Amino acid sequence: MKATFMYGPGDVRVETVPDPVLREPTDAIVRTVLACVCGSDLHPYHSLPPRTSGRPMGHEMIGVVEEVGADVRTLSPGDFVIATFAYQDNTCVFCREGFQTSCVHGGFYGSPDVGGLQAELARIPLADGSLVKVPDADPAALEERTLASLLTLSDVYLTGYHAAHMGRVAPGRTVTVVGDGAVGLSAVLASRQLGAERVILMGRHKDRTDLGVEFGATEVVAERGDDGIARVMELTGGEGSHVVIEAVGLMPALEQSMGIVRPGGIISRVGVPQYDQAPVGRALFYKNATLTGGPAPVRAYIEEALPHVLAGSIDPGRVFDRTLGLDEIARAYAEMDAREALKVLIAP
Amino acid sequence: MKATFMYGPGDVRVETVPDPVLREPTDAIVRTVLACVCGSDLHPYHSLPPRTSGRPMGHEMIGVVEEVGADVRTLSPGDFVIATFAYQDNTCVFCREGFQTSCVHGGFYGSPDVGGLQAELARIPLADGSLVKVPDADPAALEERTLASLLTLSDVYLTGYHAAHMGRVAPGRTVTVVGDGAVGLSAVLASRQLGAERVILMGRHKDRTDLGVEFGATEVVAERGDDGIARVMELTGGEGSHVVIEAVGLMPALEQSMGIVRPGGIISRVGVPQYDQAPVGRALFYKNATLTGGPAPVRAYIEEALPHVLAGSIDPGRVFDRTLGLDEIARAYAEMDAREALKVLIAP
CATH class of the missing domain: 3.40.50.720 (NAD(P)-binding Rossmann-like Domain)
Structure with a gap:
């Protein structure tokens, strides 16, 4: 698959890497429908010390479940899902208190171990807690503006x-x-x-x-x-x-x-x-x-926001002002950094 | 009357000064029943630059109203009152929002203009907002432990x-x-x-x-x-x-x-x-x-706490572990500073 890596300031590359595989029985593999670039991705774009192995990038995504581990209970292949920008079990004490970004078993995308979401495919840890199913929805049947708004529930609107x-x-x-x-x-x-x-x-x-x-x-x-x-x-x-x-x-x-x-x-x-x-x-x-x-526990808010987005009563996806392919993602970073673009959708 | 002044680090003096008089029609003059020394009084006790005119000290007091200005509506001579540690009109927009220490007309005791409350008498600005009457109470008929607890509603307990x-x-x-x-x-x-x-x-x-x-x-x-x-x-x-x-x-x-x-x-x-x-x-x-x-808007909480103190269901005055006369107040500062005393009652 293709995935995005950063090697230093201003150095963003799309590379072909092995497809992710299930590692834990609580994992899911998701195929990206839409991803995007976050304002916070621009911090390393300025300051990441140059490195020889790229840092996997991206933490916002909607997609379709391809495969689930044996312990995943709420999801099946074919489900259309929103990935929250951090992963969490959504059952630990801090998750129950509404601060899922402090989940005792959770973490953030972009480590060598857990890849990034600016990619064609992603391994999602703790899938039952980290993916929210869009009920009865087929992404191919939804308008792009609805898809864009659903993607904002991954991070930006709920932040x-x-x-x-x-x-x-x-x-x-x-x-x-x-x-x-x-x-x-x-x-x-x-x-x-x-x-x-x-x-x-x-x-x-x-x-x-x-x-x-x-x-x-x-x-x-x-x-x-x-x-x-x-x-x-x-x-x-x-x-x-x-x-x-x-x-x-x-x-x-x-x-x-x-x-x-x-x-x-x-x-x-x-x-x-x-x-x-x-x-x-x-x-x-x-x-x-x-x-x-602090970092938004979007998992705490997503179910409440979802019906408003599906009904079109809010349209937070309007923050996206252009769409590029995954191969063009380096341009997305550059345009956002130059403030030529507000926020760029990435369609693999 | 006698009043307390600080001249520099460790230099606290009781001096005889003219009795305070009404200056504004919203003022009241109150005769102190009990005052005390605050932990925050110890900050200038360490750091006040030496000065030739003393800084008036004290901001906690219960007392009896001696005289009220023409515009004071809720108080009469003889009323037994608690003075809040800051003065306020209790009617401005910030007072109504429960942050009386930010009153647009209020302020803090201890300026040359508004004296301190470690004194026999005090001029209380904006008396309707700054004094709370203890209903139907005669200080002479109350036990000292009740008086001490009432004094904590001036600052320490409600802080x-x-x-x-x-x-x-x-x-x-x-x-x-x-x-x-x-x-x-x-x-x-x-x-x-x-x-x-x-x-x-x-x-x-x-x-x-x-x-x-x-x-x-x-x-x-x-x-x-x-x-x-x-x-x-x-x-x-x-x-x-x-x-x-x-x-x-x-x-x-x-x-x-x-x-x-x-x-x-x-x-x-x-x-x-x-x-x-x-x-x-x-x-x-x-x-x-x-x-x-931040600084406690004690005026926001005092009415709710008062019945508990009068009924004896809470006894916050136990933080006072000794009583000294106003003439001995320098010793009160020294003992609190040395942590020999927790908090000292001052009985003029």
Whole structure:
């Protein structure tokens, strides 16, 4: 099969490798219908130390089950499934508490042992917990926009949803989303789903913020840094935002979030932090502000979101603005890195 | 009247100054029945740059109203009242949201303009919002233990309560309290009030942790640092604590908290942070842990706690382990600083 590997900064290659095989009785083998490139894939695209064996890439995928191990109970060959971006048993104590990304038996794709999902085929560990069947659906019979939206349940839309959920978005709360990438836009849509009437989107790429407005953003703030803080404070009558969703992961975005969060408010982070130390001592403390968030346990939210996507009442797949073949995936990375593309669908 | 002033590290003096007078029509003048020294008073006791005009000290007090301004509606001379440690109108938008320590018209005691409460008399700004009347009570008719417990509603007990509230302590959650000072012990008591069946208290002063056990701690961990983390992890079956209440304010206590918080858990801080930067980037993020807390809006909790104290069903005043006169307050600071006293009542 063909699969994607990264060898260093900017060096993404598609290679032919042996097809994956069942290793554990809880595994499944899935044939990819659609995969995609994630904003978080761009971090190693900048910083991966050059290496001689490629790192397997990709963690978002919808596909069709080809084969299941002897202990897999809920899936059969032919099932159309969504793979969550991390694998988990969905039965351990942390899974039961709704934090499946901390599953005691789970993990992340992209190790030599567990490959990546930007590939024609994938071995999915703990398949009963890690794959969610799309009921009664045949991918060949679904429109591409529905398929694209189903793929967002693998990561990006439900990462935005997690941000809103951890930020306790609810009717009456003012929400500000920092970042107009695919996760930020997903957070706008999710905040509206959770009842927010007012969603301020901070971003300066007009094509992206335009989609944010279609997703439900009520105001767009293009300014950044102190000017951006001043503008949000002005929009909120000097009070600040109840919820700030930080969908970037860089320190300036966190500082901006700290500047606009209201006393007693919540900063919910879903961009993987590219920092370790943060100035959260007195600055957050004196206004009783909360810092929360982390890798989204999408498994906790997927069943609730699925009917909305199938019914077309939400259309989170609109974050994809182009489609390329697996052979062209290096171009997808380059275009996303250059911000020419928002998020690229990969159709093997 | 006599009042307390700090002139530099270790330099606390009681001086005779003019009696306070009404300045605003919303002020009240209150005669102190009991005041006390706070753990947070010890920070300037170590670090206040020497000065020629003393800084007025104290922010905890129960007393009797002597005089009210023309606009005060809910209080009359003779009322027995509890002063919250910060003053607030209790009507602004942040007060209504339950974060009175961020009141847009409020502030903190101890400025030259607004004196301190370790004094015989005090001017209380925004009296309707800043004083809570103890219904039908005559301080002369109440036992000293009840008076002491009422005084804890000014700050220390409700600061512990705020920590538990922000940490979303509830039945079924494991709570760990880091720090065996008066706030930590109060947090143990409050956690039990909020339904926690299991409360692990981290502290190494046996007389204090003994009181913690009487307040409801189910386990005591005397080890600190990595050994303390290992012990709590062992006690929780390797899972960590749902809620960690950080009642110290120093970096080692935060690091300890980060080591024992469970995936998806909450670290709730109520010790004033003596740091600005903290290592909360990836370390908190990857386990979806939340950092929350701040100065307690005790005004939000006081009415609910008051009947429990008057009925004697909780006895938070047990954190006071000695009583001194106002003239002896320098000794109270010294004894608390030397950890000879846990918390000292001041009876003018």
